[in-house]
Amino acid sequence: MVARDLLGRVIVSGDGAHRVAVRLTEVEAYRGRDDSASHAFRGPTPRTAVMFGPAGHLYTYFVYGMHWCANIVTGPNGLASAVLLRAGEVVDGIDVARGRRPKVESDRLLARGPAGLATVLGLDGSSSGADLCLPNSEIRMHAGSQVSESAIRSGRRVGVATAADLELRFWIADDPTVSAFRAWTPRRRKPVG
DNA sequence: CCATTGATCGTCT
């Protein structure tokens, strides 16, 4: 399992009227212990334990005090590799997706960006560790359609401070749902007084 | 379209 193999696959959450499906158009690889930008770089912690487990499970994390983002653990080794789901196209449950992001104007932006993608699928901390390969799970993955190698582009990862030169971000060429690249910039602290 | 900035809190040191 490699990051580019995930492009074109479909992540599905919920059933019936709650079903939402997202076809992945942009992903970003994190090489566990070998990668200073990875949450697994300093070894397992309670939060990152699932990254050190078997492939095909979900790893969700909370950032900036307000957003959830989702990864798929890729394994199969003890390296704790994972792939961040950066963007996708909502292919089913568009009304549910719109309801979860009522301020988003265009459907193509509904699952653009990792936090938006997780929101549309209804993912949060309770989803972490879920096995995506179980067909009856609340969250599961379908094969989707194959994306040809010639349609895949790669480039630097978004918003990472270290290992910034690695080209571990992959997306489907010319897809309107792919997120915009933003280089990492240092963050000003809120004034103390 | 682009650039800038505030919001907000779990996690690890």
Added chain:
DNA sequence: GACGATCAATGGT
């Protein structure tokens, strides 16, 4: 105590 795998609002071009 500092920081972060982000987003949306704002204001300019």
